[in-house]
Amino acid sequence: MHVYTQNGEEDTVLRDDLKRVKQKLSLTFAIAIIGTCVVFGLLYYLGIDLLSYYIEAGSCMIYYNEKPYIDEFQQYVSDNDISTTDVEQYDEWMSEHDVAFYSVQEMGKVIYNKSNVDKLISPAKNMYDYRFTGSYELPVQFSDIEAEVFIYTGFTEKYYIAFMIFDVGFSLMLGIVFVYLRIRKIIAGYQTELEASQEQEKKARQEKDELMRNMAHDLRTPLTGVMTYVDVMKLENEAYAENMKNLNFISEKVLDIRTQVDNLLDFSIAGSQRPVELDASMDVEYIFGDYLSDVCAQLMKSNYEVDAEGISFKQVKVAVNMAFLTRIFSNLTDNIYKYADNKKPVVMKTAFTKKTFSVEIGNGVCDNKTLLKSAGIGLKSVDAMMQRMNGSMSFKREHGKFWVKLEFPIV
8 A cells, every 4th residue: 555645646556556456356256266166065075975874874764764654555555455566556645645756676676666756966866776775675565465665755855955055055154254354354454554654654744844844944044134134234225225225125025035934834833743732712802803903903004905894793702723823814914915906905804604703804806916826835824724723714716806714613
């Protein structure tokens, strides 16, 4: 079992894994079918021999089953003064008593024998063979002579049928048990591979997160130093307009880089596997009132028109991580500075459902500042932080505005 991040590689590996599973399952069923047939054959030939020996030589089963019929037949022959040549009369009696096979012999010579049915179980057909029945024949006094009679009513066939049912059931059970154990082994093997793969993926993700955080921290240090020197140079070059213009440009770009580094750090922290503790649940007005007021003040200070008429609060509570929430609103404010049209008002509003509280911020879309064409690391980090707080983030472009919606579950 392998896990990759590229979709093409994932599909290829998944197809390979499925092919391996199909091959293993096909082999398992083939072995199970062959094994079941072999077990059935061995049990059949060994069991039939043992059962036949028990019936024919090892017990008095035939005698005890046949004796009542012989006694009744003797009574019938005596009452009706039947001779050995009166075949139709004793044949009628045999038919009425559902006799499968009978034979009449005198001094080892067959006078008459007949099969009334053709049974399916071959070992039981031995009972039709007068050469086999010699040891089980009993004397019957006919009107003309005393003859040896053997009567068989199928009393051994139930044992053969029971043995066949047992043989089939036992063989199938072994086959099913083999398939079950084999599938369990296959599943256990893939679970082991999956756990190892997930552990490897988790380790790689942790190493990546650690690398991203270290890189972000390492980048922030020199950036802070550059910004400090730029500020010093601004103070020293206040009289030179061209120098100030260049320094302002450098300062703006350094701030952009620092913002991206901050976004990268936020995304790394939010996307890590480390547990995030939420603060105690509080009223939404207490949590979001200051944040939204601060965003309004910052935007208005930067000459943005703000429409906050849609902001209202109810007595409901949510649980958030305040550090994440601070970074989220800071991130959204920076995006407005970079991508919004300052000639169009920024709209802020809140909404409630039975289960959620949401904050929506919409700003005018500036044609030469397209957020959707950027790497989007800022919005991705917001989305990751919202998910870690059991919430969600969504965005859309509608009627000339770019809307971001933050949705929090109500406690």
